[in-house]
Amino acid sequence: MEKLLKIENVEKYYGSRSSLTKALDNISFEVEKGEFVAIMGSSGSGKTTLLNVISTIDKVTSGHIYISGEDITKLKGNALNKFRREELGFIFQDFNLLDTLTAYENVALQLSIQNIGYKEIETRIKKISRELGIENILDKYPYQMSGGQKQRVASLRAIISNPKLVLADEPTGALDSKSAKMLLEKFNYMNESLEATILMVTHDAFTASYASRVIFIKDGKIFNEIRRGDNSRKEFFDKIIDVVTLLGGDLNDAL
Amino acid sequence: MMLYKLSLKNIRKSFKDYLIYFFTLILGVAIFYVFNALDSQTVLLNVTSSTYDIIELMINILSGVSVFVSFVLGFLIIYASRFLIKRRNKEFGIYLTLGMSKRKISAILFFETLFIGIISLIIGILLGISLSQFMSILVANLFDADMTKFQFVFSSSACIKTLIYFGIMYVLVMIFNTISISKCKLIDLLYGNKRSEKIKFKNPYLCIAVFIVSVIVLAKAYYMVTTGFTELESFQDIFIPIIMGSVSTFFIFWSLSGLILKLVLSIKSVYFKGLNSFVLRQFSSKINTMVWSMSIICLMLFFTICILSSSLSMKNSMTANLDELAPVDLGIMKRVDYDITEVDEGKSLETLNSSVKDSLNALGFDTLEYLSDYVDVNFYSLENLTLKDTFGDKIDEILKQYRFLNFTTREDIMKVEDYNRVAKVYGLEEYSLEDDEYMIIADFDSFVKIRNEALREGVTINIYDRTLKPKYQECKNGFVEMSSNHINSGIILVNGNIVDEESISKNLFLGNYRGKSKDEKRNIENKLTDISTKAQYKDYGTLNFSTRLTIAEASTGLGALVTFIGLYLGIIFLISSAAILALKELSESADNKERFMMIRKLGADEKLIRNALFRQIGIFFATPLILAIIHSIFGIKFCTNILESFGTKGLIPSIIMTTVFLLFIYGGYFILTFESSKNIIKSKSR
Numbered sequence: 005m006e007k008l009l010k011i012e013n014v015e016k017y018y019g020s021r022s023s024l025t026k027a028l029d030n031i032s033f034e035v036e037k038g039e040f041v042a043i044m045g046s047s048g049s050g051k052t053t054l055l056n057v058i059s060t061i062d063k064v065t066s067g068h069i070y071i072s073g074e075d076i077t078k079l080k081g082n083a084l085n086k087f088r089r090e091e092l093g094f095i096f097q098d099f100n101l102l103d104t105l106t107a108y109e110n111v112a113l114q115l116s117i118q119n120i121g122y123k124e125i126e127t128r129i130k131k132i133s134r135e136l137g138i139e140n141i142l143d144k145y146p147y148q149m150s151g152g153q154k155q156r157v158a159s160l161r162a163i164i165s166n167p168k169l170v171l172a173d174e175p176t177g178a179l180d181s182k183s184a185k186m187l188l189e190k191f192n193y194m195n196e197s198l199e200a201t202i203l204m205v206t207h208d209a210f211t212a213s214y215a216s217r218v219i220f221i222k223d224g225k226i227f228n229e230i231r232r233g234d235n236s237r238k239e240f241f242d243k244i245i246d247v248v249t250l251l252g253g254d255l256n257d258a259l
Numbered sequence: 260m261m262l263y264k265l266s267l268k269n270i271r272k273s274f275k276d277y278l279i280y281f282f283t284l285i286l287g288v289a290i291f292y293v294f295n296a297l298d299s300q301t302v303l304l305n306v307t308s309s310t311y312d313i314i315e316l317m318i319n320i321l322s323g324v325s326v327f328v329s330f331v332l333g334f335l336i337i338y339a340s341r342f343l344i345k346r347r348n349k350e351f352g353i354y355l356t357l358g359m360s361k362r363k364i365s366a367i368l369f370f371e372t373l374f375i376g377i378i379s380l381i382i383g384i385l386l387g388i389s390l391s392q393f394m395s396i397l398v399a400n401l402f403d404a405d406m407t408k409f410q411f412v413f414s415s416s417a418c419i420k421t422l423i424y425f426g427i428m429y430v431l432v433m434i435f436n437t438i439s440i441s442k443c444k445l446i447d448l449l450y451g452n453k454r455s456e457k458i459k460f461k462n463p464y465l466c467i468a469v470f471i472v473s474v475i476v477l478a479k480a481y482y483m484v485t486t487g488f489t490e491l492e493s494f495q496d497i498f499i500p501i502i503m504g505s506v507s508t509f510f511i512f513w514s515l516s517g518l519i520l521k522l523v524l525s526i527k528s529v530y531f532k533g534l535n536s537f538v539l540r541q542f543s544s545k546i547n548t549m550v551w552s553m554s555i556i557c558l559m560l561f562f563t564i565c566i567l568s569s570s571l572s573m574k575n576s577m578t579a580n581l582d583e584l585a586p587v588d589l590g591i592m593k594r595v596d597y598d599i600t601e602v603d604e605g606k607s608l609e610t611l612n613s614s615v616k617d618s619l620n621a622l623g624f625d626t627l628e629y630l631s632d633y634v635d636v637n638f639y640s641l642e643n644l645t646l647k648d649t650f651g652d653k654i655d656e657i658l659k660q661y662r663f664l665n666f667t668t669r670e671d672i673m674k675v676e677d678y679n680r681v682a683k684v685y686g687l688e689e690y691s692l693e694d695d696e697y698m699i700i701a702d703f704d705s706f707v708k709i710r711n712e713a714l715r716e717g718v719t720i721n722i723y724d725r726t727l728k729p730k731y732q733e734c735k736n737g738f739v740e741m742s743s744n745h746i747n748s749g750i751i752l753v754n755g756n757i758v759d760e761e762s763i764s765k766n767l768f769l770g771n772y773r774g775k776s777k778d779e780k781r782n783i784e785n786k787l788t789d790i791s792t793k794a795q796y797k798d799y800g801t802l803n804f805s806t807r808l809t810i811a812e813a814s815t816g817l818g819a820l821v822t823f824i825g826l827y828l829g830i831i832f833l834i835s836s837a838a839i840l841a842l843k844e845l846s847e848s849a850d851n852k853e854r855f856m857m858i859r860k861l862g863a864d865e866k867l868i869r870n871a872l873f874r875q876i877g878i879f880f881a882t883p884l885i886l887a888i889i890h891s892i893f894g895i896k897f898c899t900n901i902l903e904s905f906g907t908k909g910l911i912p913s914i915i916m917t918t919v920f921l922l923f924i925y926g927g928y929f930i931l932t933f934e935s936s937k938n939i940i941k942s943k944s945r
Contacts, residue, residue, distance in 0.1 A: 109540070122528050
């Protein structure tokens with residue numbers, strides 16, 4: 005399998021010399037193409053920092069991150085923006101939809117900043133929105149949608165430009181359990197049928213159980229890693245809970 | 260003491276937010292000072308006494324205008340401080356949750372207003388004092404004063420006045436702040452900005468309909484003030500197009516966002532290109548929330564453009580007209596058709612009806628000694644030749660159209676030979692007429708227009724038992740009496756042979772003083788005016804003087820008055836409207852910051868983002884300006900119609916001057932807003 009993402013000895017420090025916080029402490033792992041990886045950890049474990057350095061929103065203190073062999077820690081300025089808009093898709097906890105635009109326009113914006121023509125935009129949105137079952141809410145404004153609908157629109161936006169890697173930051177954090185389940189099923193669909201590689205950060209075991217692999221992070225270091233393999237989702241969930249228990253009381257808010 | 264420190268720190272911390280507010284206050288203070296300090300300009304001390312009367316009038320009017328200006332500025336300051344309070348809702352919410360009382364928060368705001376007030380007053384007055392020095396150059400220019408005696412000026416009275424007026428404004432701001440703090444609720448303060456704003460969308464078809472109706476109403480209003488100008492019967496009628504214009508302006512802004520959205524949405528290749536959809540939506544949501552402010556700003560800008568360009572052009576044309584309208588130093592008109600019943604007991608009718616020249620010499624002003632050259636001409640009038648009689652058959656039509664004219668005044672008749680002597684001195688064209696011909700000399704445009712209607716038809720007039728036909732089908736340009744404007748409503752010229760000397764009505768005497776320098780001429784003029792103090796003066800009837808010097812002074816004085824008031828109001832309006840736009844834009848910068856962060860996360864280039872921000876603010880500033888400019892095209896046309904008699908020369912340079920002011924002040928605010936917004940969205944969200 006092709007290595008899509010390779011993280012090599014990444015460190016990220018915050019603060020000054022006198023009071024140093026190691027948000028990421030020498031982390032290394034790899035993600036293969038077509039994988040659905042969840043990163044779990046409690047708040048303060050460094051998982052969001054990890055996502056931020058991968059998404060180039062933040063810079064590493066040391067180490068390298070390769071996406072398809074390209075070292076993105078070396079990118080600067082507009083090359084960085086170009087990389088971000090063409091190779092990455094984002095899904096955020098608070099949706100990050102522009103409240104002045106309709107769902108359709110929100111998705112279209114992702115493509116129009118890549119200078120893609122309106123006809124191409126239209127065909128792509130039509131096709132993928134049908135597959136995700138959200139074509140009926142495309143003309144609504146964010147304030148007219150439920151949280152689940154907003155997050156599905158955000159997911160559509162994240163995969164619309166065929167990114168190499170979709171990064172999701174607590175995608176179910178602001179959703180009720182029913183919407184969360186629906187969204188995660190869409191993630192599975194995106195992963196399996198649309199061949200999207202997804203890297204998701206969460207502290208929720210249920211959300212993580214939809215992934216094919218879960219990496220546990222504690223205090224900026226990798227603590228454990230488990231694969232779903234042939235297990236059912238339920239069995240995988242139990243396994244995750246075991247690790248969470250092992251991790252200590254920190255993740256007690258997992259359910 | 261803690262409150263005091265807190266407020267001081269707050270100002271320092273949010274200095275960038277306060278920058279526009281500060282800038283506006285300082286400009287306001289400076290301009291207020293400059294225009295109130297006009298009276299102490301030392302260059303004005305050297306001008307003549309008659310000019311000084313005009314200056315005094317000007318100072319009085321300007322101080323009246325200052326009261327109005329202080330109201331405008333007061334509203335602006337209160338509006339601005341409300342914006343700033345809104346921005347800091349969260350901060351106040353935290354104070355309240357920490358247990359600080361509302362009274363203490365008010366106290367913090369009180370100190371802040373006090374600091375800002377004091378600092379802005381000091382800087383503003385310092386700026387005002389330095390601007391005042393430039394102002395004296397302008398003043399000297401306007402009044403032809405001597406600039407060699409230039410000194411540094413400081414007006415303590417203007418300074419005190421500025422302090423008092425702005426002091427009152429700041430106190431009002433403090434009161435308003437206290438009220439708004441005491442009214443607010445903690446929940447709104449803490450979560451006020453998180454409440455997702457419901458975006459109201461108007462029905463696009465309704466918008467299009469409203470827009471079309473508004474444009475039609477506006478077009479009608481434009482028509483009424485320009486082409487249909489003559490149909491306005493009374494002064495009050497002018498309010499009808501003004502109200503129509505204002506209301507349609509409001510509805511144009513009301514419908515604009517829906518209309519533009521609908522239009523651009525239908526051109527998908529434009530709408531879905533780069534950040535266009537985002538910029539357009541931002542703009543339309545902003546316009547929707549501030550229809551009122553937009554309308555008021557647009558009307559203020561319209562007012563500014565009209566005032567500035569017409570006042571500057573009026574001043575220009577008045578100065579330019581001087582050589583043309585007052586070609587000689589002296590003109591004296593005197594009635595010489597007094598009746599025996601009008602003679603006082605013991606006086607002679609002959610003395611009363613003596614010519615100007617004889618009167619002057621008799622009163623001790625030696626025309627040969629003091630004047631280098633002179634011309635002496637007569638006017639005639641007849642009972643059967645009134646304005647009405649010059650229109651022949653067309654009279655009914657003209658009566659209907661120009662109801663406000665007085666048609667029963669007697670027309671002035673002159674011998675063409677007499678006129679030619681005047682024309683020679685004035686440098687005007689000379690004419691010759693046959694016994695059965697007449698012509699009309701006029702330069703008052705409105706009258707020329709009316710008279711031409713009759714002349715074109717070849718209307719004949721009956722005088723001295725003859726029927727005369729017009730030699731020309733239009734009035735010829737010219738005048739005989741000197742005045743500061745083109746107000747010759749018409750003189751009928753006929754061949755001298757046919758005139759009956761019995762019908763003489765007035766005698767006009769024109770002359771040039773012996774003397775080259777202004778001082779020499781002024782000395783002679785003083786001798787001339789002295790004769791009116793003599794005891795016998797009354798025996799010679801009334802001598803109507805119009806001299807080049809008085810005309811010059813009156814027109815520069817009036818010109819200066821108009822210029823100053825125009826500049827004063829124009830600048831204040833310009834500042835107010837630009838400041839409101841800038842504050843509105845900046846007050847939304849928190850929301851904008853979030854939105855731009857999202858776009859940045861999507862991977863848009865910095866250049867694209869900067870471009871979007873520039874377009875967003877640019878369109879926001881341009882919209883009211885564009886409508887205001889369209890209004891102004893017709894507004895200026897209307898002003899030139901009203902001010903026709905003043906002449907409207909130099910309209911182009913004055914429009915250029917207005918554009919410079921607009922670019923400087925409005926453009927300055929735009930750039931300031933753009934730069935601050937850029938800084939705000941640049942900073943990382945965390």
